[in-house]
Amino acid sequence: MDLLINGVHKHVNVDPExxxxxxxxxxxxxxxxxxxxxEGQCGACTVLIDGVAHxxxxxxxxxxxxxxxxxxxxxxxxxxLHPVQDAFIxxxxxxxGYCTPGxxxxxxxxxxxxxxxxxxxxxxxxxxxICRCGTYNRIVAAVxxxxxxxxxxxxxxxxx
Amino acid sequence: xxxxxxxxxxxxDFLTSLGGGVLVLFTLADxxxxxxxxxxxxxxxxxxxxxxxAWLHIPATGEITAFTGKVEVGQNIRTSLTQAVxxxxxxxxGSITLVMGDTAHTPWDMGTFGSRTTPxxxxxxxxxxxxxxxxxxxxxxxxxxxxxxxxDVADQCVVNRASGARLTxxxxxxxxxxxxxxxxxxxxTPPDKWTVAGASLPKVGSREIVTGEHKYPxxxxxxxxxxxxVLRPPSFGATLTSVDTSAAARMPGVxxxxxxxxxxxxxxxxxxxxxxxxxIKAEWKQVPQxxxxxxxxxxxxKEEPAPPPANAAQSAKTLKSTYTIAYIAHTPLEPRAAVAxxxxxxxxxxxxxxxxxxxxxxxxxxxxxPEKQVRVLMPDMGSAYGGKHxxxxxxxxxxLAKGAGKPVKLIWTREEEFTWAYLRPAGIIEVxxxxxxSGKLTAWNFDxxxxxxxxxxxxxxxxxxxxxFHEVKSxxxxxxxxxxxxxxxxxxxxxxxxxxxxxxxxxxxxxxLKNLKDERVRAVLQAAADHFGWSGKKSTATRGYxxxxxxxxxxYVACCVEVSISxxxxxxxxxxxxxxDSGAVVNPxxxxxxxxxxxxxxxxxxxxxxxxxxxxxxxxxxxSKYRVPRFSDxxxxxxxLIDRKDxxxxxxxxxxxxxxxxxxANALYAATGxxxxxMPILPTLQA
Ligand code: FES
Ligand code: FES
Numbered sequence: 001m002d003l004l005i006n007g008v009h010k011h012v013n014v015d016p017e018x019x020x021x022x023x024x025x026x027x028x029x030x031x032x033x034x035x036x037x038x039e040g041q042c043g044a045c046t047v048l049i050d051g052v053a054h055x056x057x058x059x060x061x062x063x064x065x066x067x068x069x070x071x072x073x074x075x076x077x078x079x080x081l082h083p084v085q086d087a088f089i090x091x092x093x094x095x096x097g098y099c100t101p102g103x104x105x106x107x108x109x110x111x112x113x114x115x116x117x118x119x120x121x122x123x124x125x126x127x128x129x130i131c132r133c134g135t136y137n138r139i140v141a142a143v144x145x146x147x148x149x150x151x152x153x154x155x156x157x158x159x160x
Numbered sequence: 161x162x163x164x165x166x167x168x169x170x171x172x173d174f175l176t177s178l179g180g181g182v183l184v185l186f187t188l189a190d191x192x193x194x195x196x197x198x199x200x201x202x203x204x205x206x207x208x209x210x211x212x213x214a215w216l217h218i219p220a221t222g223e224i225t226a227f228t229g230k231v232e233v234g235q236n237i238r239t240s241l242t243q244a245v246x247x248x249x250x251x252x253x254g255s256i257t258l259v260m261g262d263t264a265h266t267p268w269d270m271g272t273f274g275s276r277t278t279p280x281x282x283x284x285x286x287x288x289x290x291x292x293x294x295x296x297x298x299x300x301x302x303x304x305x306x307x308x309x310x311x312d313v314a315d316q317c318v319v320n321r322a323s324g325a326r327l328t329x330x331x332x333x334x335x336x337x338x339x340x341x342x343x344x345x346x347x348x349t350p351p352d353k354w355t356v357a358g359a360s361l362p363k364v365g366s367r368e369i370v371t372g373e374h375k376y377p378x379x380x381x382x383x384x385x386x387x388x389x390v391l392r393p394p395s396f397g398a399t400l401t402s403v404d405t406s407a408a409a410r411m412p413g414v415x416x417x418x419x420x421x422x423x424x425x426x427x428x429x430x431x432x433x434x435x436x437x438x439x440i441k442a443e444w445k446q447v448p449q450x451x452x453x454x455x456x457x458x459x460x461x462k463e464e465p466a467p468p469p470a471n472a473a474q475s476a477k478t479l480k481s482t483y484t485i486a487y488i489a490h491t492p493l494e495p496r497a498a499v500a501x502x503x504x505x506x507x508x509x510x511x512x513x514x515x516x517x518x519x520x521x522x523x524x525x526x527x528x529x530p531e532k533q534v535r536v537l538m539p540d541m542g543s544a545y546g547g548k549h550x551x552x553x554x555x556x557x558x559x560l561a562k563g564a565g566k567p568v569k570l571i572w573t574r575e576e577e578f579t580w581a582y583l584r585p586a587g588i589i590e591v592x593x594x595x596x597x598s599g600k601l602t603a604w605n606f607d608x609x610x611x612x613x614x615x616x617x618x619x620x621x622x623x624x625x626x627x628x629f630h631e632v633k634s635x636x637x638x639x640x641x642x643x644x645x646x647x648x649x650x651x652x653x654x655x656x657x658x659x660x661x662x663x664x665x666x667x668x669x670x671x672x673l674k675n676l677k678d679e680r681v682r683a684v685l686q687a688a689a690d691h692f693g694w695s696g697k698k699s700t701a702t703r704g705y706x707x708x709x710x711x712x713x714x715x716y717v718a719c720c721v722e723v724s725i726s727x728x729x730x731x732x733x734x735x736x737x738x739x740x741d742s743g744a745v746v747n748p749x750x751x752x753x754x755x756x757x758x759x760x761x762x763x764x765x766x767x768x769x770x771x772x773x774x775x776x777x778x779x780x781x782x783x784s785k786y787r788v789p790r791f792s793d794x795x796x797x798x799x800x801l802i803d804r805k806d807x808x809x810x811x812x813x814x815x816x817x818x819x820x821x822x823x824x825a826n827a828l829y830a831a832t833g834x835x836x837x838x839m840p841i842l843p844t845l846q847a
Contacts, residue, residue, distance in 0.1 A: 018431045026387070026429055031379035032372020034542070036493045037574045041783035044493055072372035085370040089362055092749050095757055096234025097369035098493045098542030104370060123791040130783065132493045133234050133543055134760025135753060136794040 001065050005030070006074025016062025021045045023061045024071060032072035032101045036130065043129030046102035047071050053109035055128075072101035075108065083153075084108050087146035088139075095133035103129050107143045115154075116147050182218040182295055182333045184288045214267050214281065216245065216288045218296075222316060222330030224249065224256045226285060229269025230277050231261035231514060232365075232540040233548075235813040236750040237277045239364040243747060244282045247354055248289035248347070251316045251329075253361055261516045261538035271515035273546060273640060278746060278811045279714065283348070290347030299335065300327045351744035351805045360749030365540065377512035377541050378497035378571045385499065386415070387430040388560040388570035389437040391423035392580070395776030396636070398444040408436040416440075417563030424556065426564035450635050451774035456484055459588045459609050462632040475594025475602040477663050482590050483652040484838045485611050486770035487583040487636055491788055494542020495577035496553035500560070501567040507534045511554040512541035519551030526555045527562070545761065546640035546814075547581060578781035583771055584641035585634055587611020589652035593622075599664040601675050606653065610634060612645025615712035615818065618653060621677040636773060642758065643814040646712045647765065647821060651839050654708035654822030659835060668707055668826065669694055678711060680741055684718040684802060685709040688739035691800050692720035702726060704831025708822035714810025716741040716802075719759075719819030721795070723827040729846045733763060733793070733824060739800040740816055743807035751812055755799040758816035764789040766821035768840045 003010045005028065012027050019038075024030040024047070036044030038057045045057040048070035075082040084107050087093070094100045103126065110117060110125040117125065122143045123136075131139065216226045226245050232238040238258055246253040259265055261272075293313050300318035301311050304325065312319045317326045368374035393400070403423055405416045413428035414436045423440060427433035450458050498511035507529065513519045516536040524531045536554070553572055561568040572580070587610040594603040604622035613629035641647075661671035669689050676682050689695070689707065697705040702725050709718035722735040740755050768787045772779040780786040799816075821839055828845065829835050838844045 015431060022430050025379070026381075029381065030372070031375065031381075034376070034494065035378065035571060036495075037783040039574075039782060039784055042493065072370070076371055081367070081370065088370050089366045092360075092363060092753055094234075094363065094366065094369060095236065095753060096493070096541065096543035097363075097366070097374065098234075098376060100369050101372050127791050130493060130788060130790060132491055132545075132761070132788060134757035134789065134794075136760060136789075136791050137756060137797055138753065140791070 001062065003061070003065060003069060004067065005069045006071060007068075012061070014061055016065075017060050019057050020047070020059045020061045020064055020069075021056040024056060030071050030073055034098055034101065036098075036102075041128070041130070042099075043102040043106060043126075044099055046105045046129065048105055048109055051109065051112055053106045070105070072105060075104065082108065083149045084111065084143070084146040087142040087149065091138050091142035091145055093135055093138035093142040095135055099129060099131040099133070103131065103139055107139075107146065110143070111147055111150060115151055117143070119144070182216075182292050184216045184292045184295070185214075214284050214288060216285075216292055218292060218329055218333040220330060220334030222328055222333060224251070224329070225259060226256060226288070227259045227266045228281055228285065229261060229263075229266045229517060230281050231272045231516060231538045233272065233514060234541075234543040235272075235277075235754065236363055236747070237272070237281075238540065239361055239750060240278065240746045241282060241285050242364050243361055244285045245289040248286050248349060249293050249316075250313045253364065255316060258364075260540075262535070263516050263520045263537070264535040268517050271518055271549065273514050273549065278742075278809045282746065282809065286348045290349070294347045296329060296332045299332050303327065351809075360747055363750070375539055376494055376497075377499070377510055377539050378494055378569075380499045380510045380539065380569070382499060382501055382567040385567040385569055386426040386428065386560075386564055387433045388557060388568045389425040389427070389430075389433040390556050390560075390570070391437060391440055391442060392576065393444050395444075395446050396449065397776060398446045400442060401445050402443045404441040407439040407441075411436050411439070415564045417560055419559065419563070422556075422559060424560050424563070426560045426566065426568050446776065449776045452772050452779075455586060455635065456588060458635065459586070459632055462630075463588075463609055464630060474596065476597040477660075478592065478594040478603070479656070479659055479663060480590075480592040481656055481659060481835075481837055482588060483648075483655060485585075485587045485589070485648040485651070486838070486840060487586040487638070487773075488641075488765050488769045489578055489583055489771055489786060490545045490547030490581070490641060491577070491783075491786065492541075492543040492545060492547055495572040495574060496548065496581065497569070497571040498554045498557035499567060499569045500554065500558040502558075502561055502565075505529065505533055507558055508537070509535070509554045509558055510537045510539060511551065511557070512544070512548055513538055513551055513554070514544050514546070514548050515551075518549065519554050522551040523554060523558055527558065545642040546584075546644070549640055550582070552580065574783060575781045578771075578786065579778045582637040582639035584765075585611050585638040585645070586636075587632075587645070587648055589648065591652055591656045593656065593660060595660055595664055599661075599666050599671055599674055601660070606649075608645065608649060608652075611648040613649075614644035615646035615649045615710060619678045619681045619709075619711055620657065620672075620675045622675075636771070642761065643712070643817045646710075646815060646818045647762065648839070650708065650710045650818040651766075651821045651825065654710065654819075655825050655835070655837060658706070658708075658822070658826040658829065662829075672707075672709065676709075678716075680716040681709055681711050681718070684716045684739040684741050687800050687802060688718035688720050688737050691739065691798065692737040694720060697722070699827070699830035701831060704827035704829070706823045706825065706827030706830055708819045708826060710818050712815050712818065714742060715812060715815035717816055717819045719823040721820070721823040721827050723824060723831065725828070725831055729842075731767065731828065731842060731845070733767075733795040735796045735798075736820065736823075737798045737800060738816060738819060739802060740812070741802040741804055742810040742812045742815075744805050744809045745801055745803040746809055748801060748803075751801060752799040754812045755801075755816040756797045758814070759797055759820050760789050760794055762817040762820035763793060763795075763824070765839060766824045767793075767842050770840050770843065
């Protein structure tokens with residue numbers, strides 16, 4: 001089966017029923033997606049499929065063949081971090097960081113749909129992601145920061 | 161040659177492999193001297209003097225490496241300890257590598273818990289780095305034929321004040337070759353002169369986290385590694401009566417490991433391992449045991465008769481109330497995980513634990529090996545909160561790897577983590593008290609059954625006091641939790657104090673200030689109340705204000721909350737102000753982050769977290785059944801830090817959790833007139 005992950009074609013020989021999370025982690029060594037519950041409750045395993053956030057623990061690998069899969073490893077542009085990644089560091093929006101890849105990808109998907117979300121829109125969009133360390137308010141601040149910096153750079157581009 | 165004779169062989173080899181340069185060692189006795197009043201915790205299995213507590217190495221290349229047996233679990237000590245070392249060495253934190261929690265390379269450490277890192281390990285790291293700095297400065301001064309006063313240390317260089325000449329740490333370290341065991345304080349920078357520490361440094365390693373590069377214990381992978389699964393009994397204490405593994409054993413790519421009651425699988429991939437474990441047929445003998453509904457009657461049946469209320473006669477009013485505390489689960493987002501590899505009789509295990517050296521002992525005992533043949537490494541993990549002291553997953557993984565003859569990885573499922581880890585103990589707390597007509601406490605009796613003695617001592621002044629913890633055998637496996645029983649004891653005490661304030665017809669803040677003797681508790685209480693605007697707040701039927709305060713382990717906390725109640729007892733915590741004093745502040749941003757995180761975690765236990773169990777099974781063993789706080793539960797949180805440069809820093813990972821539960825209960829009482837004496841609150845409020 002062919003998978004398109006972070007812009008690269010990968011061939012894997014796996015049971016199509018096998019959850020994408022474990023194929024990413026164990027067959028392709030992309031461990032940025034984490035296991036937290038295996039039932040779509042915590043968001044630690046979040047990846048983007050055609051730009052939309054999905055829980056890879058309950059997504060069968062067969063169902064995403066041929067689609068664009070983005071994991072946290074594919075967000076940065078070479079050495080340059082994605083604005084959301086950068087904002088998480090600036091806002092100190094993590095403690096153990098285990099929820100962070102899932103939070104970042106859910107936020108990227110949100111900002112894609114809604115470039116300047118309100119606080120309650122952010123909370124609503126991320127409600128399915130658990131941070132057991134409780135850094136929720138910092139995550140909201142990070143997403144707001146990222147939203148500001150992406151709108152600012154979009155404006156710059158328009159005026160350039 | 162350095163004096164390394166008291167090292168175990170692998171450590172001596174390791175030190176030799178480091179080559180020359182500056183090597184500073186610090187003894188365990190020096191660390192224990194930090195623990196004033198604790199008398200020094202000695203290891204049970206290891207005699208001193210294998211007593212190195214931490215060390216620091218600067219080789220001829222100038223690369224600074226510091227070693228500590230502490231581990232990083234999200235509490236950001238990798239950052240704060242790096243700051244401490246960088247500050248003393250007058251260099252940037254980026255130039256320091258901190259090696260943590262590796263039993264082959266780092267000094268022995270009891271474990272990372274009890275908020276001990278900041279008060280005990282940070283001063284040691286400072287002294288070590290300060291000593292190294294002075295050694296380098298002295299060496300440079302000698303070279304220039306001048307004295308220490310005439311040289312400065314900055315940016316990994318020693319600078320000659322008169323000539324402006326510079327020698328880098330690398331230049332100097334290449335010429336020095338000795339070990340120094342030290343116990344001097346005079347080289348340590350006082351908090352008011354801190355430059356690197358005391359400021360907010362972004363988390364060390366955060367870039368690797370946001371890019372997904374950081375390898376947590378569950379991410380570790382070895383060549384040829386198999387994936388494990390363990391057959392679990394249907395209930396606690398069940399024993400295996402018969403098992404048929406033939407179907408699993410016939411699957412290609414599957415190895416069955418069977419040894420007594422232990423049955424497990426090692427397979428080519430996790431999918432196959434799951435199928436194989438499901439193919440095993442087993443019969444178990446189960447034992448009857450109590451369920452959630454019988455818990456409090458069970459604890460009650462173990463109660464001793466309470467002592468007569470002390471001098472109730474002098475009291476204008478007396479009160480007696482009982483508080484109950486449920487079992488709750490730590491639920492670290494990364495469950496237990498391990499990778500184990502055998503090399504002849506040597507065993508290496510990567511695992512998520514707060515006690516790598518304790519897990520090494522557990523492994524050595526399980527396989528009857530000398531400890532020096534076991535190495536445990538602890539990559540920075542997906543949190544613990546007191547829930548990962550034990551090494552059961554490490555032992556299981558090593559058993560599977562031994563049986564399969566290949567390295568094995570085992571990640572516990574969420575259900576396994578809920579069921580086979582341990583819980584924060586439940587308990588009952590009985591309080592009886594009296595006040596005189598002016599609102600002064602006349603009697604205070606406080607009996608905690610089963611939940612634990614932490615923070616059981618009251619900071620309130622009472623002429624008659626009786627405080628006692630009564631051990632009761634827990635029906636479920638219990639263990640350490642962030643703050644231990646300090647949360648339960650604060651919940652009972654601060655709820656009861658609020659009840660007394662109401663009985664006295666006094667404002668809860670005024671009543672506390674009238675009876676509190678501890679100056680630091682008074683100071684945080686006042687700070688929180690001022691910041692919150694307590695005196696201007698009037699509770700209504702739909703909006704309540706409550707406060708609570710307390711102290712434990714050198715941390716002082718006061719918490720004010722606003723809650724709103726709507727519809728059928730829907731409770732939303734809107735706003736929390738928490739004042740916090742743990743002495744000199746090391747990293748203000750990370751300290752705030754810890755305080756906020758503790759409040760969020762405490763909110764879960766306050767309102768809705770509770771383990772439901774029956775017949776030796778955890779009924780809510782999934783995140784879809786066990787509710788933890790999410791975005792929508794989280795209030796606006798303001799942490800008011802009180803930076804006491806004159807007081808040594810205490811740890812802050814735990815005690816900020818203790819104020820939120822009673823503050824919420826008190827706010828709900830202020831709004832509804834209903835006093836909820838159980839944690840969690842909502843099931844009772846909504847019943
Ligand atoms: S692991 Fe997929 S949502 Fe929790
Ligand atoms: S930072 Fe630990 S779970 Fe979010």
